[in-house]
Amino acid sequence: MTDTDPHFLVLGAGSVGKRHMQNLGALGCQVSAMDPRADRLAEARDSAGAVECFQDLDAVDDWSRFDGVVIGSPPSFHVDQAIAALEQGKPVLMEKPLAPTLVDSKRLADYLAANPSAPPVLLGYTYRWWPPLVDFRERLATGDLGAVRHVKFVMSAQLADWHPWERYQDFFMSSRELGGGALLDESHFIDLMYWFFGMPESITARVEKLSTLEITSDDNVDIIATYPDNLRVTIHLDLYGRPHEKYIRASGESRSLEWSFDPSRLRYSEAMGDEWEETGYEFERNDMFVAVAREFIDVVNGKVVPGCTITDGINVMRIIEACRQSSDQGKTITMEQP
Numbered sequence: 001m002t003d004t005d006p007h008f009l010v011l012g013a014g015s016v017g018k019r020h021m022q023n024l025g026a027l028g029c030q031v032s033a034m035d036p037r038a039d040r041l042a043e044a045r046d047s048a049g050a051v052e053c054f055q056d057l058d059a060v061d062d063w064s065r066f067d068g069v070v071i072g073s074p075p076s077f078h079v080d081q082a083i084a085a086l087e088q089g090k091p092v093l094m095e096k097p098l099a100p101t102l103v104d105s106k107r108l109a110d111y112l113a114a115n116p117s118a119p120p121v122l123l124g125y126t127y128r129w130w131p132p133l134v135d136f137r138e139r140l141a142t143g144d145l146g147a148v149r150h151v152k153f154v155m156s157a158q159l160a161d162w163h164p165w166e167r168y169q170d171f172f173m174s175s176r177e178l179g180g181g182a183l184l185d186e187s188h189f190i191d192l193m194y195w196f197f198g199m200p201e202s203i204t205a206r207v208e209k210l211s212t213l214e215i216t217s218d219d220n221v222d223i224i225a226t227y228p229d230n231l232r233v234t235i236h237l238d239l240y241g242r243p244h245e246k247y248i249r250a251s252g253e254s255r256s257l258e259w260s261f262d263p264s265r266l267r268y269s270e271a272m273g274d275e276w277e278e279t280g281y282e283f284e285r286n287d288m289f290v291a292v293a294r295e296f297i298d299v300v301n302g303k304v305v306p307g308c309t310i311t312d313g314i315n316v317m318r319i320i321e322a323c324r325q326s327s328d329q330g331k332t333i334t335m336e337q338p
Contacts (some may be wrong), residue, residue, distance in 0.1 A: 006300055007032065007051070009066045009090075011081050012073030013040040014172075015163060016095055019286065020070045021048035023293045034060070057081070063088040068300045074172040075100050075179025079108045082121065086111065091119040093296040097187050098123070098313040100179040102321040109314055122296050122306035123313045125191040129291035132266055132281050136248065136259045137196055139266070145252025151196070151233045152249045153189045155182075156241030159213055173239070174215035181217030182237040183207050183320055189235050191308075191316045192248070193225060197233065199315060200225035204332045205323035211240040223323055311338075 006029050010017050013035035021031040025048055032052040033044035044050040054060055069085035071078055071094045079099045085092050098105040112118055127133050140148065160168045173180035193200075203225055210220040219239040226232060246261035255270040264283060267276040298304045315338055322333040 005029070006067035006297060007065055008068050008070055009034060009060070009085075010044075010050075010070040010072060011035075011057070011077075011085075012071065012095075013037070013044045013050075014072065017070070017072030018044065018048055019289055020072055020093075020293065021050060023286070023290050024070075024297075025049050027290070027293055027297065029297070032066070057084055063090065066090060068093065068296065070296070071095055074175075075184060076177065078179075079104050082108055083111050086115070086118045086121070089119060091296070091300050092121045093124060093292070093299075094121060094313075095124045096126075096191070096313065096316075097179070097184050097320070098310070098317055100184060102314075102317045105314055105317045109310055112310060120299050120306050121310050122292070122299050123308040123310065124292050125188060125195075125308050125312070125316075126288045126292050127188045127192055128195060128308055129288040129295075131283055131287075132259050132264060132279075133192065133248075135266060135279075136250075136257065139257055139268075140196055140250060144255065145250060145257055146254030147229065148231055148250055148252045150251045151193070151231070152251075153193065153233070153235040154248075155186050155189055155246050156236070156238045157244040157246075158242045159215070159219070159239040161242070161244065169214050174213075174217060176216040176218075180215070181219070182239050183218055183221045183323060186221075186237045187316055187320060189237065189248075190223075190319050191312070193233050193235065194312070194315055194319065197227055197231065199337055200227055200233065200319070200335055202226045202332050202334050203319060203322040203326055205326040207323055207327040210238075213240060215239075221323065225319075 008024055008029055009032050010021050011034045013033045024031050030051050033041055033050040034054040035041055036055050041053040068091040071081050075097055078094055082092050082094055163171050168174055172178040173185055205223045207218050208220045209218055213219055221237040223235040249258040258267040264281040266279045269276045299306055322335060326333045
């Protein structure tokens with residue numbers, strides 16, 4: 001195998017699966033697809049150049065032709081599909097989250113612990129590869145904000161706008177059973193909190209269905225996380241807001257730092273008024289998916305170890321489970337440190 005000719009099997013040919021196929025193809029790879037829907041497989045052939053197409057994993061009769069597996073299916077299928085690929089000796093790029101529940105996630109961790117020679121797994125919390133957020137994290141680490149006291153994460157985006165080519169009611173995000181909802185799907189922001197600051201000391205949360213959206217999953221999440229040294233982090237996620245917005249703002253005793261998704265920028269201020277030093281970024285959303293694809297190719301070729309691991313994913317799921325417990329029980333959950 002060379003750096004430019006690996007062949008990847010992509011499980012799930014929906015929106016993110018198709019994106020992975022197109023990006024891997026653009027990087028010189030061959031791709032094949034598995035999806036139970038014939039229309040998605042036809043599109044995988046037409047728009048992503050899929051070499052072979054399968055409607056279920058049992059139809060894959062020769063795994064030796066594949067160098068790795070990309071899992072872009074709904075979260076309820078992630079763990080079983082990952083274990084199936086690992087048993088065939090194939091490295092895995094898995095979309096986040098690991099699974100709908102912490103218990104399911106631990107099945108994969110237990111499998112890897114029992115099989116230490118299993119191939120590597122790269123977890124696709126793609127915002128870790130987004131250059132403004134890499135810079136945001138580095139800026140936090142310098143300490144030039146002074147003592148950081150509060151960091152606010154906001155993601156608000158009306159679900160009906162996400163996939164205009166299909167009814168939002170048919171999108172897996174609408175289904176609690178399939179692993180949809182704001183808490184799981186937008187756990188990007190929980191992962192970023194963990195990536196920036198580590199495991200919180202405690203979690204207080206409300207996980208709710210508030211809107212009139214025709215879904216069985218949650219559409220509103222509010223989290224308060226406490227950290228040592230008087231740091232507080234709040235996260236708001238919702239699936240009903242317009243206009244869409246994604247931003248993070250860190251308030252220190254000396255200065256503030258803010259990231260926004262659109263426009264893509266970092267802003268930095270120590271002024272009393274609304275005066276900011278601004279850095280713009282000429283990056284598109286797909287660039288972070290391309291960066292993940294490049295890293296996965298390097299993982300398959302043995303050049304690097306995964307930058308986002310199953311351990312990271314398990315710790316995110318621990319925070320998610322604490323959010324659910326806090327919401328269900330109406331109390332603050334103390335977190336065990338890893």
